[in-house]
Amino acid sequence: MLQIIFLNIGLCVILLAIAFVFKKxxxxxxxxxxxxxxxxxxxxVGLGVVNPVSDNETGSSEFWGTIMFLISAAALVIGAEILREKNIKNVEEVVSVDAEIILSETLDTELARKVFAxxxxxxxxxxDGTHYIWNESKVLLAYMCGRIYCGDKPTVSNIDDREFWKFGRTAFFPDTELNNLFDVSGLGQSRSNRKDLPVPTKSTEIDKFFE
Structure with a gap:
């Protein structure tokens, strides 16, 4: 019995040592x-070379040896999966540390950095990694980006005190690049749909970022 135990332990130690040397x-x-x-x-067991249940007895060394080898196989599988999860976690941590947001030449302006901050x-x-996550409505994001890159501004109506969304002189709105930066879609369309209409909710808070 002791021989089987030491054989099992020795085999597992050798396998773990090999796995440690060849970590990849x-x-x-x-x-x-x-x-x-x-x-x-x-x-x-199937070929009869080992008979774990001889004479209807389950306390033999062959019986416990068989059980131990099967348990060792299961332990090796569990160890392999634990190692896999650990490697995945390490990779995710490295990616999160290395990832940073890089503004394209079109988007990288002094005003943009000031307002984004x-x-x-x-x-x-x-x-969030290489992107920004916007926590408010898409139309409010379009309003902010329109102010940054196109010179949009709110104008007060002559009829009442409501503010309307007045487009700026710059016609080009970097829709594709902004969609990628904020991981959204249709930002340019959201802006176009609100031309000369009332400014979106919370626009006054956005206006403060430009002061």
Whole structure:
């Protein structure tokens, strides 16, 4: 019985040492070893080379040896999957650390950086890897970007005190690049649909970012 225990422990130690040396292939090594150990044990039992239940007794060394080898195979599989999860977590941490938002030449202006910084500080948007996440309505985002890149501004109606969305002199609105930056779609269309209409809700808060 002790021989089987030490053989089992020694085999597991050797496999773990090999997996440690070849870290890149550790999961493959552990899985391959587990499958080989499991199938090999079943074949030995099936062919009658090992008889774990001899004379209807389950306390023999062959019985416990078979159980231990099957448990070892399961342990190797669990170890392989734990290692996989750990590697995935490490990769995600590296990506999150290395990822940063890079504004394109079109979007990278002094005004844009100033307004984006204030919007982040006020909780309207946040950084997420290589993108920004906008926390308010899309039309409000279009309003802010229109003010930044096209010179849009609110104008007060002569009839009442309501403010209307007046487009600026710059006709080009960097729709595609802004959609990618904020991971949204149809930002330019949202802006076009509101031309000369009342400014969106919370626009006065956005206006403060330009002061």
């Amino acid at each position: 292939y550790a999961r493959v090594i552990l899985w391959s070893s587990a499958i080989t150990l499991f199938v090999g044990t079943l074949l030995l 204030k919007a982040i500080e006020a909780g309207y948007m946040k950084e």
